[in-house]
Amino acid sequence: MPSLKDLKNRIESVKSTRKITKAMQMVAAAKLRRAQDAAEQSRPYAERFNAVMGKLAASVGDSDSAPRLLRGTGSDDVHLLVVLTAERGLCGGFNANIAKLARAEAEDLRAKGKTVKILTVGKKGRDALKRDLGELFIHHVDLSEVKNIGYADAQTIAADVLSRFDAGEFDVAKIFYSKFVNVVSQVPSMQQVIPFQVDEETAEEAPEASVVYDYEPDEEAILADLLPRGVATAIFSALLENGASEQGARMSAMDNATRNAGEMIDKLTIEYNRSRQAVITNELIEIISGAEAL
Amino acid sequence: MAETVQFDLVSPERRLVSVEATEVRIPGAEGDLTAMAQHSPLITTLRPGILTVSGPEGEAEYVVTGGFAEIGADSVSVLAEKAIPSGDMTQEHFKALVDEATDKLAKAQETFVNEPGPVDDAAKLLSDMVAMGDHIGLSAN
Numbered sequence: 001m002p003s004l005k006d007l008k009n010r011i012e013s014v015k016s017t018r019k020i021t022k023a024m025q026m027v028a029a030a031k032l033r034r035a036q037d038a039a040e041q042s043r044p045y046a047e048r049f050n051a052v053m054g055k056l057a058a059s060v061g062d063s064d065s066a067p068r069l070l071r072g073t074g075s076d077d078v079h080l081l082v083v084l085t086a087e088r089g090l091c092g093g094f095n096a097n098i099a100k101l102a103r104a105e106a107e108d109l110r111a112k113g114k115t116v117k118i119l120t121v122g123k124k125g126r127d128a129l130k131r132d133l134g135e136l137f138i139h140h141v142d143l144s145e146v147k148n149i150g151y152a153d154a155q156t157i158a159a160d161v162l163s164r165f166d167a168g169e170f171d172v173a174k175i176f177y178s179k180f181v182n183v184v185s186q187v188p189s190m191q192q193v194i195p196f197q198v199d200e201e202t203a204e205e206a207p208e209a210s211v212v213y214d215y216e217p218d219e220e221a222i223l224a225d226l227l228p229r230g231v232a233t234a235i236f237s238a239l240l241e242n243g244a245s246e247q248g249a250r251m252s253a254m255d256n257a258t259r260n261a262g263e264m265i266d267k268l269t270i271e272y273n274r275s276r277q278a279v280i281t282n283e284l285i286e287i288i289s290g291a292e293a294l
Numbered sequence: 295m296a297e298t299v300q301f302d303l304v305s306p307e308r309r310l311v312s313v314e315a316t317e318v319r320i321p322g323a324e325g326d327l328t329a330m331a332q333h334s335p336l337i338t339t340l341r342p343g344i345l346t347v348s349g350p351e352g353e354a355e356y357v358v359t360g361g362f363a364e365i366g367a368d369s370v371s372v373l374a375e376k377a378i379p380s381g382d383m384t385q386e387h388f389k390a391l392v393d394e395a396t397d398k399l400a401k402a403q404e405t406f407v408n409e410p411g412p413v414d415d416a417a418k419l420l421s422d423m424v425a426m427g428d429h430i431g432l433s434a435n
Contacts, residue, residue, distance in 0.1 A: 041308035048304065048373055052337060052364055151306040151375070213364075216324050216338040225323075225339050226362065229375065236306055 004279065007272040011265060018261035024090065025254035032183070032247035038149070039180065039240040046237045053230055055213065056223050057196060066220065069227035072195035073171045078115045080138075080170035081106060082161065082193075084177040084238055085125030086246040087144040092253035094178060094246055097188040099128035102176045105190060106133055117170055121157060121239075138169075149243055154236035161235075162228055165194055173231075177238040178245040184252050186245035193234045196227055297331035300369040301347055303356060305377045310356070315349040318370045320363050329365045336365045342391070342422045344380060344429055345372060355380040357426065359391065380430050388423075388432045395420040 002010075060066050083102045085095045102125070106116045118133055120126040121141040130137075141157055143149070161173060173194035178186045215222055301315040317330045321343025329336075342359040360375035378387065399416040406412045 038307070042306055044302070044309050045304045045306045045373055048364070048371055052362065052373075056337075154306075213335045213337050216322060216336060222337065222339050222362065229360070233306060 002275075004272065004275060007268060007275065011268045011272060014261050014264050014268065018258055018265065021254045021257040021261060025251055025258060028091075028247045028251040028254060032244065032251055035240070035244040035247050036180070039237075039244045042237060042240055046233055049226075049230065049233050053196065053223075053226060056215075056219055056226070060219050060223055067224045067227055069165070069194055069231070070196050070223060073168070076114070076171050078117065078170040078172075079109050080117045080119060080161070080164070080173040080194075082119045082121065082157075082173060082175040082235070083125045083129065084175060084235075084242050085120070085122035085128070086242070087123050087142075088246075089124055090253065091246050091250035092256075094186060094249035095122075095124035095128060097186075098176050098178055099125050101188040101190060103129060103132060105174070105176075106136070119161070122242075138164075149236075149239045151232070151236050154239055155232045157235050158228065158232035161194070162231060170194075175235060175238050177242045178249075180241050180244040180248060183248045186249055191234060191238065193231050196230055298349065299329065299331050299333075301349070302369070302371045303345070303347075303358075303377055304371065304373050306375065310377050311347070311354070313347070313349055313351070315347045315370070317348045318372075319344075319346040319348075320365075320370075320372065321345060321358070322363070329363075329370045332367050333365050333370075335367070336363075338363055338365075340372070340374060342395075342419065343426050345374075345377075355430075357383050357430070359423075383430060383432070385432055388427050392420070392423050392427065395423045 057070055060070065081102055083098060085098050089095065102118070106118065109116050116133075116136050117138045118129065118136045119139045119141070120129065120137065122143060126137070126140055139160065141160070143153060146153055164170060165173065172192065174190055174192050176188070176190055179189045180186055298314040298316050299318070301311065301313055301318055302309065303311040317328050319326060319328045320338070321341050323339040323341050326343070327338070339362045340358055340360065343357075345356045345358045347354045347356070356374075357378045357380050358372065358374040358376065361373045363370065363372045376391075395416070399413070399420050402412045402416040
């Protein structure tokens with residue numbers, strides 16, 4: 001049976017934990033709004049970009065002269081998994097879910113006899129995958145110094161991926177990130193960026209697919225120019241989705257933590273009051289029985 | 295009033311401009327072009343340069359680098375990797391762009407010793423940058 005003093009200390013400590021989680025929740029809520037804004041602002045570019053790329057890719061097709069970024073290297077033996085996660089923890093299952101998806105894919109590919117290489121962005125994903133797949137890491141990008149993700153950050157990552165592709169280090173590249181649906185739901189997702197794949201949804205949505213465009217310079221030259229940018233764009237939107245997801249996940253995780261702390265405080269307070277009552281009753285019994293003995 | 299087109303200037307980070315315009319002068323990769331209403335559908339890549347939008351509210355100039363323009367009969371969308379209103383363009387900004395282009399040229403010269411293609415492309419990028427700087431009164435050095 002813990003003493004009254006012990007109980008009091010525990011109540012105090014849970015109370016200060018609750019204060020911290022509450023504060024983190026509010027900070028996450030404010031950051032979430034900003035992250036969501038950023039994600040929404042970037043959407044027009046990504047949508048149009050993909051629409052045009054879809055059109056171009058369809059018109060160039062699988063001809064032999066198509067750029068390698070579209071056509072692929074002709075084999076799919078070496079896969080590069082780019083795992084985008086957060087730099088910080090305390091955000092529920094956010095990092096773990098992305099890592100889980102990446103691990104499943106890596107194991108699946110290895111079972112098929114493919115070579116897997118992993119590039120991690122964000123400390124948490126690196127930590128989560130290090131034990132099982134640490135020997136597959138080829139590079140790590142640290143974004144902990146970056147406060148607001150800019151397009152330049154995505155460009156740096158894309159440039160690194162592209163130079164590895166040009167050097168023939170891999171055949172297929174996929175990115176792993178978490179899609180932001182709403183505050184309580186973030187879906188870990190996988191997207192293939194090299195070779196470029198036309199997103200079926202955007203392809204169907206393309207309104208004026210029937211219009212015949214002139215191209216200046218020709219389609220293939222434009223494609224060669226745009227494909228590397230497409231990789232950067234895909235990574236950029238993934239980073240922004242991730243940013244919003246992270247804050248959303250943290251917000252709901254901290255909301256839960258705050259509520260649990262509240263429940264715990266209630267329970268401990270009842271226990272505290274009961275044992276205080278017991279102590280008083282005990283004292284009274286002692287006094288009364290002492291008086292009776294006289 | 296002249297016919298107008300819906301003009302959008304979008305960068306990866308945000309939508310910069312969305313206005314009605316009567317004509318848009320675009321620095322295309324193979325030469326400047328002016329898009330007005332009823333232009334035939336065209337997709338062109340951009341070279342670094344000045345993009346001018348004329349509309350009912352007057353003219354506006356933007357410095358754009360990298361990206362492409364999609365021109366339709368009633369809309370012009372420019373997707374630029376970097377787009378800055380030319381008034382906000384500072385010497386530092388411009389210097390950074392020129393330095394980047396210079397680096398690219400040096401790198402291309404290193405990696406593609408026997409292939410003139412990429413080196414020429416990089417040299418053209420640099421000279422486009424410098425020409426653009428001259429236009430808005432900034433020097434490359």
